Amino acid sequence: MMTAPDLLKAQEELLLDDMANRPARSWIADVFSEAIRSRLVVVGFVIMLIITLLAIFASHVAPYDPEEIIAAQRLSSPNKEHIFGTDHLGRDILSRVLYGVQTSLAVSLSSIFLGMFFGSILGLISGYIGGRFDNVMNRILDVFFGIPTLLFAIALSAVLGTGILNPIIAIAIINVPFFARLVRGPTLAEKAKQYILAARAIGADTSRIVFRYIFPNVIPIVIVQGTVSLSYAILIEASLGFVGLGVQPPTPSLGNMLNEGRTFLELAPWFSIFPGLAIMIMIMAFNLAGDGLRDALDPMMRGTR
């Protein structure tokens, strides 16, 4: 019967063996193959891909013009011509949903990228400088964490206005504290490590240290949080649209459609069912993909570092 230290040693040797004999691959390929292990995650990724393609090529896939009003066919239930039915102005719901998905993705992706970019830089700077500056920055971040997210989004919309650009700015602002705090932790941890001290000793300047050494350790966490935040951003964009503070009609937006559909809930349930279903599928797909990425990156970080 092997004792615990023996078992550990055996495991370690197996791992080292495996690492040594593995063909050289970029770490991206590694992450991907690890992520695809779970079938559910694959489903998530595939759906994500389909959604993205549909969103990009919405104008080619959509059977009708989403803003074309055909009064004669108002509120018609799903049939051969209109697979999802029509809304109260006779517009085809399938086309509107496709364009709505496009809007959702466009707004969410842009805002997350913006938030990720500025938030990470803030976190890196704050973590690296440390000391008083970091303390003050931490307190400021605390303030922003004390405002419930959706309320903050609504308040920012009041200040910025509606449209398609303003929700992007609002959601980006909301995400900056998340990414700043997220990045600050690993930055502080890495800063204390030996190799940073060594780099400084040989005269590496600050920007080189931050971008070439600390930043790569932060990327996996940022990407994982990015997918999670992305699904949340989709939800917030839809919520803002639902209360009328986001993209304005007649531009198709899933939240808007749910708002318009409220009045006709019993007359035309399809008006409310399909946009909401689209939101739900988007969020679930991104959550699945995000979960898979997280599970893939965690052992990666612990195992092969």
Add this chain to the structure above:
Amino acid sequence: MFKYIVRRTMATTFTLIGITIVVFLLIRVAPGDIIDTMLGIYTKRTPELIAEMEAFFGLDKPLYIQYFYWLGDILQGDLGTSWRTSKPVLELLKESLPVTLELTSLAMFITVLIGVPVGVISALKRDKLFDNVARIFSFAALGLPNFWQAAMMILVTSLLFNWFPPLSFVTIFENPKESLELMILPAIALGTVNIANVVRLTRSAMLEEMPKDYIRTARSKGLKERAVIWGHALRNALISIITIIGLMVGYMLGGAVTVEAVFTLPGIGRLILWSIYQRDYPVTQGVLLLTCTFFVLINFIVDILYGIINPQIRYD
């Protein structure tokens, strides 16, 4: 312990002050101010008139002086006057708060009532049918927008069961039955996402606790299995739940806005939306301050509670 409380109090006070600054700046930056609202679009704006109005409202003073006047008013309970209805903001808040409080309390109650037992059973029957179904539901619930869920619930109850919620709001003290009838659907809509979180958390916390030594000891002492699970393991699992109470409250404060919009409940969520549509900024400000203060205080209480339960945290 005392030092910990003092540190948390100071941090919370800083955060609250910071929030007042953010809310103040946010409202100042928003388009349209009281002078525009009072003058309307037809009054001719002469420089003398504007200067006079600015002096009257104290808007000619530097921004930080305005802030201190404003903060002083707030601390004395004067949250300003609504521009549209000329009522004190505090009064509007007092009218709307009970609705939202009832909604969120009911939602929290449902969340814990359903979430914890499901999580425990899910952990006990790991990977069996119940567990898998629960996990699928939890996962689906995370992606469910609460306003869509609300609409679907109304659809189902009105079409299949021919049941409609009562139209006007009564508090639970006036008429319990009608109040609950009114609130049950919105509370479920608001609570669903949190049920999913609680189920997942309870499940993983229980799975972590069950293999531990003290459970084995309790069993070997001859304790009934029921006492072991609910009395011992659950107690420690609940600690994890306390950590996410803050998150759940934060979500509910935001989610209440959309849920109240769907069910047309006259709560704080609807109040802030109305105030933004009408550009009635004192009300927006008041609601923001109230909700954020409440949120920060809840987090403070959770921190202290957690410090009591887990002594390691105190030396942070």
